[in-house]
Amino acid sequence: xxxxxxxxxxxxxxxxxxxxIDFDNEELAHLVVVNSMIGTDHTFxxxxxxxxxxxxDGQTNPPLEGTMDLYEDGTLLRQFPSQRGGFxxxxxQPEAGKNYRMVISANGxxxxxxxxxxxxxxxxxxDTMSTKTKFNxxxxxxxLKIKDAVGEDYYRLFxxxxxxxxxxxxxxxxxxxxxxxxxxxxxxxxxxKSVYNNFGDELIDFGPENDYAIFPxxxxxxxxxxxxxxxxxxxxxxxxxxFGGGGYGNPNNPDPASGPQKIFDRTTxxxxxxxxxxxTYLKYLELYTYYSSNPFSEPVAVYSNVKNGVGIFAGFNDExxxxxxxxxxxxxxxxxxxxxxxxxxxxx
Amino acid sequence: MTHRFSKRFDVGMTWVYGTGxxxxxxxxxxxxxxxxxxxxxxxxYQNQYEYYGQRNNYRMPSYHRxxxxxxxxxxxxxxxxxxxxxxYNAYGRQNPFFLYFESTTQSEAQxxxxxxxxxxxxxxxxxxSISYSYKF
Numbered sequence: 001x002x003x004x005x006x007x008x009x010x011x012x013x014x015x016x017x018x019x020x021i022d023f024d025n026e027e028l029a030h031l032v033v034v035n036s037m038i039g040t041d042h043t044f045x046x047x048x049x050x051x052x053x054x055x056x057d058g059q060t061n062p063p064l065e066g067t068m069d070l071y072e073d074g075t076l077l078r079q080f081p082s083q084r085g086g087f088x089x090x091x092x093q094p095e096a097g098k099n100y101r102m103v104i105s106a107n108g109x110x111x112x113x114x115x116x117x118x119x120x121x122x123x124x125x126x127d128t129m130s131t132k133t134k135f136n137x138x139x140x141x142x143x144l145k146i147k148d149a150v151g152e153d154y155y156r157l158f159x160x161x162x163x164x165x166x167x168x169x170x171x172x173x174x175x176x177x178x179x180x181x182x183x184x185x186x187x188x189x190x191x192x193k194s195v196y197n198n199f200g201d202e203l204i205d206f207g208p209e210n211d212y213a214i215f216p217x218x219x220x221x222x223x224x225x226x227x228x229x230x231x232x233x234x235x236x237x238x239x240x241x242x243f244g245g246g247g248y249g250n251p252n253n254p255d256p257a258s259g260p261q262k263i264f265d266r267t268t269x270x271x272x273x274x275x276x277x278x279x280t281y282l283k284y285l286e287l288y289t290y291y292s293s294n295p296f297s298e299p300v301a302v303y304s305n306v307k308n309g310v311g312i313f314a315g316f317n318d319e320x321x322x323x324x325x326x327x328x329x330x331x332x333x334x335x336x337x338x339x340x341x342x343x344x345x346x347x348x
Numbered sequence: 349m350t351h352r353f354s355k356r357f358d359v360g361m362t363w364v365y366g367t368g369x370x371x372x373x374x375x376x377x378x379x380x381x382x383x384x385x386x387x388x389x390x391x392x393y394q395n396q397y398e399y400y401g402q403r404n405n406y407r408m409p410s411y412h413r414x415x416x417x418x419x420x421x422x423x424x425x426x427x428x429x430x431x432x433x434x435x436y437n438a439y440g441r442q443n444p445f446f447l448y449f450e451s452t453t454q455s456e457a458q459x460x461x462x463x464x465x466x467x468x469x470x471x472x473x474x475x476x477s478i479s480y481s482y483k484f
Contacts, residue, residue, distance in 0.1 A: 017442070018469050020465050021468050023406075023466035033378050053375075054464065055462040056377070295448075301400050310378050
């Protein structure tokens with residue numbers, strides 16, 4: 001009996017290698033969180049929330065109420081209170097080349113943040129070349145030449161893919177279903193790889209993939225640069241037997257009552273000019289995501305430009321964009337009413 | 349510290365103390381900004397991130413332990429034989445090796461109102477040992 005007790009105690013001593021330790025972060029809790037990204041084609045808005053303790057996993061930050069002084073190039077533009085944890089001014093349209101500063105009082109604290117809206121990206125030319133693969137997919141190669149301004153500049157490339165599908169009549173109503181996807185930029189261009197110094201020949205740590213497709217002008221400051229990238233589409237080739245497939249409707253369908261028909265397929269290439277704040281935020285957010293599950297990596301702090309608080313206030317210019325549309329069935333948006341339909345995302 | 353009781357018996361003891369390491373721990377959960385024109389913000393790719401604040405914002409518990417050893421010597425024909433009985437970390441101090449956050453159990457969450465807790469992993473609890481040596 002004594003032997004059993006002895007060995008049990010020994011085993012318990014050897015195995016009890018973990019224990020909970022006190023961690024009181026209450027005094028650090030409740031930081032004011034400000035998130036706002038402003039562009040020339042968006043009216044001004046900002047979200048105001050309060051951070052939550054690290055010990056409360058999975059809880060979104062509760063909204064916070066406060067007041068904001070918004071300045072444009074040093075001149076007070078508006079003083080307004082928040083509503084349901086946000087500031088919104090439908091009559092304030094940020095302008096390119098201007099500087100914006102917000103001073104927020106909330107939770108007994110005063111936080112400040114400042115950013116600028118860059119000028120529109122100067123695009124010199126854009127060339128496209130489409131080829132078909134043996135599997136009937138269409139690959140489009142783009143050559144986008146931009147003229148970089150003097151000084152440090154930051155860019156982001158993204159591709160929006162939209163489709164509109166017409167669904168057969170239900171109770172004398174034609175329903176239209178839009179589909180929006182933000183396609184991944186496929187490119188071997190070194191400017192994308194340079195962000196994380198990730199050129200694909202690393203043996204141990206490949207680093208993140210630059211999912212946000214951001215890049216600085218480090219390699220072409222003040223010069224012209226031709227950016228090369230590719231889009232890939234399977235369902236856009238009319239020669240494809242599954243043309244418009246994937247449930248999005250074949251526009252060649254001879255019997256519209258039998259299934260959905262695709263109306264258009266649209267690709268929009270955006271070349272955004274980012275403020276340094278937005279570039280740095282996206283860069284470190286992706287690094288954070290990539291390394292957050294790696295117990296051997298150094299912690300990555302997500303960039304914040306909010307003084308006395310946390311979050312991001314960043315400007316961008318999205319005025320340079322190019323639309324490529326294949327229209328399969330003539331349509332007019334004037335005759336299509338937009339309304340939200342539950343369970344259908346957004347319906348027209 | 350050592351003490352010799354006789355030519356045959358002696359005992360040794362050491363006590364080691366070190367201030368806990370400074371580490372950088374996240375303190376807050378912060379909502380990420382919705383990113384315009386990004387599927388990542390739509391599909392919850394990175395809805396929240398952990399905020400670290402200042403570097404080295406937390407000090408781990410201090411490190412200390414006591415080791416005790418007892419030696420029995422005997423002069424033999426060709427040398428000295430020594431039996432040693434010792435205990436590493438005699439009072440079983442759980443010194444921190446690393447810290448990590450883990451989910452609380454349901455009962456813990458009900459009691460504390462928190463869904464995570466900070467835990468530490470310790471290596472080398474009390475370790476007794478016996479050795480034999482022969483010096484010639």
